[in-house]
Amino acid sequence: MGLQSGRNKHELLVGVGMPKSKKIDHVSFAVKDIDEVISFFSEVLGAEGVSKGNHLRDGYRFASFKLGESNVELMAPLRDDGFVAKFIERHGEGFNHFTVQVEDIDKIITSLERRGLKIHGEVSQGPGWKSAFIHPRDAYGVLIQLLEGSWG
DSSP, X not given: OOXXXXXXXXXXXXXXXXXXEEEEEEEEEEOSOHHHHHHHHHHHHOOEEEEEEEETTTTEEEEXXXXXTEEEEEEEESSTTXXXXXXXXXXXXXXXXXXXXXXXXXXXXXXXXXXXXXXXXXXXXXXXXXXXXXXXXXXXXXXXXXXXXXXX
16 A cells, blocks of 8 residues: 555554554764763763663664653764764764654554655564664654663
8 A cells, every 4th residue: 555646645644543652762862972972961961870881783882861851862883884873974973863652663663664654774672672763754854763662
């Protein structure tokens, strides 16, 4: 079932029983130096509860923290061929994506694909979570991550 010619693909999403989003889980920024950026967020904006780790498979280091009631994630490249390094090379440091918690990610993915919208990359999952990205071309230039469950 393709999109009808001349119709905006996003118009077709209105009122079709799409599962509702629960909340924005976090916003994510691509940066060159995580420690420098953490210092800024901590000293200037009062960030708390910093945790760090490495995603060796995808070639990036990450840090997450609370900023008031909101969650923020920082990503920095561990190697030049990873997606974070490529993002920074093309766009510079800054906003990368935001993540929305959802209840039924498979239903959302099926509905999006039926409407011709693209999932960016592969669906990922681990114990207690499943995640996919909506391609920026289909989301007004914004990379949106869908998350069912919780990482922590």
